[in-house]
Amino acid sequence: MSDRPLRLVLCWHMHQPEYRDTQTGEFKLPWTYLHVIKDYVDMVAHLEAVPSAKAVVNFAPILLEQIEDYSNQVNSFLHDRIAIKDPLLSALADPSVSADPERRLKLLHDCRKANRERQIDRYPVFRKLTEMAEWIQTHQDAINYINSQFIADIIVWYHLAWMGETVKLTDSRVQRLIEKGSGYSLHDRIEILEIIRDLLSKVLYRYKSLARKGRIELSVTPYAHPIMPLMLDMRSAKEAMSDIQLPALEEYPGGAERVHWHLAKGVQTFKHFFGFEPKGCWPSEGSVSEATLKVLTDFGFKWAASGGNVLRNSLNAVDMTARTSIHHPFRLESADINCFFRDDGLSDLIGFEYSKWHADDAVADLIQHLENIANFSTEESVVSIIMDGENAWEYFPDNGYHFLSALYQRLAEHPRIELTTFSECLEQNIAAVMLPKLVSGSWVYGTFSTWIGDADKNCGWDMLGDVKKAFDKVVSSGALTEHDLALAEKQLAVCEGSDWFWWFGDYNPGEAVSDFEQQYRLNLTNLYRLLGEEPPTYLALSFTQGSGAPAMGGAMRRGNAIY
Template sequence: MSAKKLKLVLCWHMHQPEYRDMQSGEFKLPWTYLHVIKDYVDMVAHLEAAPAAKAVVNFAPILLEQIEDYSNQVNGYLHDRIAIKDPLLAALVEPAISADPERRLKLLRDCKKANRERQIERYPAFRKLIDMADWVQAHQDSVNYVNSQFVSDILVWYHLVWMGETVKLSDGRVQRLIEKGSGFSLHDRIEIVEIIGDLLSRVIYRYKSLARKGRIELSVTPYAHPIMPLMLQIDCAREAMPGISLPALEHYPGGEERVRWHLQKGVATFRHFFGFEPQGCWPSEGSVSERTLQILAEAGFRWAASGGNVLHNSLHASGMAGNCSPHQPFKVHSADIACFFRDDGLSDLIGFEYSKWHADDAVADLIKHLENIADFDSREPLVSIIMDGENAWEYFPDNGYHFLSALYRRLSEHPRIELTTFAEYLDNAAARMDALPKLVAGSWVYGTFSTWIGDADKNYGWDMLGDVKAAFDRAVANGKLNEQQLLQAQSQLGVCEGSDWFWWFGDYNPGEAVSDFEKQYRLNLTNLYRLLGEEPPAYLALSFTQGSGNPAMGGAMRRGNQI
């Protein structure tokens, strides 16, 4: 067997969109704190437990701000009894469970939002409560006969099943509550909030500590996770999909200025939390274009990354298909920045297939693929596995605990695989980088922008965004906003420009998720109009997209390759 080694970068992207009503401060959806207590704390615990492991962890700045807000709110409640502005989290500490039938039905609906096989079925006591909640939802008049203890127990269990596996294994309070199983008291519910507060208050510091020790590299995404190439030039979507239908909006007004705003605010937010500036940027959804890379280079970034299909399309357009290894960074002639490309096949194996395997078999299979790459690549390869850092694990047994433990351990011990980071690779004098004459604009999903534009509902969303941006520009040009109002309006506009709203528009997505995100999008736009002193258009009162699909993993993840 060849002794040639392989360098491997594991890059985990941590990202949640802005779930707050920016005017009231209320969290409309609970996913930020739920992913903190399950996925962000588990991932950092796995890294802490594997001293020889290395990884890149990428944070969306708007996620960091929400984690800080949640931590402050929980501490404010525990120390000064200040109300928590998240309805689900606040329900845990209500002295008396609400007697309002609609409120109780909503709590029961919310507490069903967990993976049926891995989270609900794992605990017979919780499964029984969920079966009862299903029956109550099917016979809604019966909610009047549901007592407070039932609602209290399902609330506690919901938060217990969302706890990370490393928390369940190490926190005696969680273990005691799981063992208790029923009859949870107000004291128990407050204890859950105390546990959540502990996890929220330390999670960012734990990543910062690993970065200071050189164990991980921390990188950043533009502030509110916008699709930068489309903001710069909407019709760049045609580079990978010439026949795509585009919005009536021919270009996003002032797009380059807004892209630079997201980058500057993103870096400033990152510096606030971590104390240094990042060397790399995972552009939102790996979305790149030649102009995007130029702006990233001008902003001081050493590296960016995208999807394997972007590289595939670009090599074909450059007449280089089959002439060079994809397992290396490239430099586009017009931008002084290294661009790494995701191995879509290996990344998708983790995201979509290995959850069905025994952990040891899955890790052995991944290592075999890596050994094959090392054997057959003409030079020492650099493989990039780039993944959503949160949504995959609920499909694995025990939140991926066994898989991730084995993954870090076996990769760290492997004689031919060297875990590294993007910045560390570039620091190596022997690092190679081929020139890429032409970059075809696209994202990590299929190498196109079809997840965010082209569908009729997605295009309508862009036209709505164009309308509010025009109103913003008028208000600025007319001097209607004072300095504080301008800062508020800029941030609210940034939230509206986020990619997540467009991801969920379209009938191929699940109905409930589409409804949640399109309501939030219309709220964001409405809030911005009001900040600008304008009456929101009547169309913002009406739902404009519905979903009825059943995509893999609930639609929260996509494969890099279309199947």
């Protein structure tokens, strides 16, 4: 048993892909602002409430830009009545709540996209409105007999259900609107927009303020969240899965240059919002390879992190598993950067199991696991709990309020557990274990199977390869102005994001697959048009459908494939 407290790093990754049609500026999906008002404000409020708590919070740069855009749009509407380019959010301010029957059906459909047990059924009025909306969806002619008040009330309730628990407990405006229950006026709907404006405009400053005080560490991912190892060398997917089927593309053209672009743009964007350069990088999806760590070293990052199975695969490759704990920083012999590895078991308990437990029991169980690790540690250890910072909480009662409150408070007070950050661990000179070899992989299963290998995912890569070749041809011709080149580079980055490939495949839910593959085809089409090229005809056709029912709707994965 070590004399030092067990160091624990809680790392929350905040990430949404680019949901805008970059040609029109319209948000095609509302998840960025909904997660702001529910999850990002709740997480920072929990951290603010326990001064001795610490955590690492990672932001995808393309998410930061969308938060800023939403904040500016809502402000512009409230001050100058400039239209908001998000159909669901703008519906709050529509005086007639849209008289168009198709638009009304779409609103009723969209206002049911919430956790049924935790967000809808929690409120009897919202549950009743939802049941009526479901009936209307199966009897669509009835939409002509539905009045505007019904539409207004379900839109209001949808946004109230998505409000963070800390907002519901502290904002008297939200409390009044919940208490009112029905008959919401245009004034009420404008008031919700004002609440959303306040949350959007302050949320990033609140994180920045905690970082300045040393209470959290902020870190970054590459700009649009690409899978860097696959861009650097697509064959790296074979290191953890030798039989994986690669796309016909085989190699992403100019991948190293694009990785450098994403990292440089990501750091630039991060610095724009927070005023300093990050010390650490959570590579998109914890995806790492030896080449990736070398690039991160060149960019000056002091730490990176990945999944526990990446470490296990790497230790197995050099016969170090039997004598090496995962609870340390590691350093690849060929790259001067420390790498921390996720404790998949503990992280997945939070993500998939504790939502079914009483909050006090769940926190006690987690602490028991940590105490067991401390009991068997003979040297300074660092446990890394790394997980999605936004999608788990809707499965908990009250958006995880009771669990997170108890978690931070009990950990901060625990005599044998020290909440810390990755950078603080390095500043305290915790010895890194040298790693002779790194087997490429991600935090999901230790492989890249979530993003490549499936026929539909490979098709997506081949489409991306086609547009990249068109991009390279047009750029080399010198046909683009400096301004148009910058737009095309950014649009290419959006196409290179990991999220599109995450959702391709029939094991995912049909509606989510449809939403993301449509957005992907739109992104590729927009890039061809920016290049002055005619989009291929295949972009007019859907190429992947889903019919699965994965846990948590497919928005999260377990670190291990088999439990």
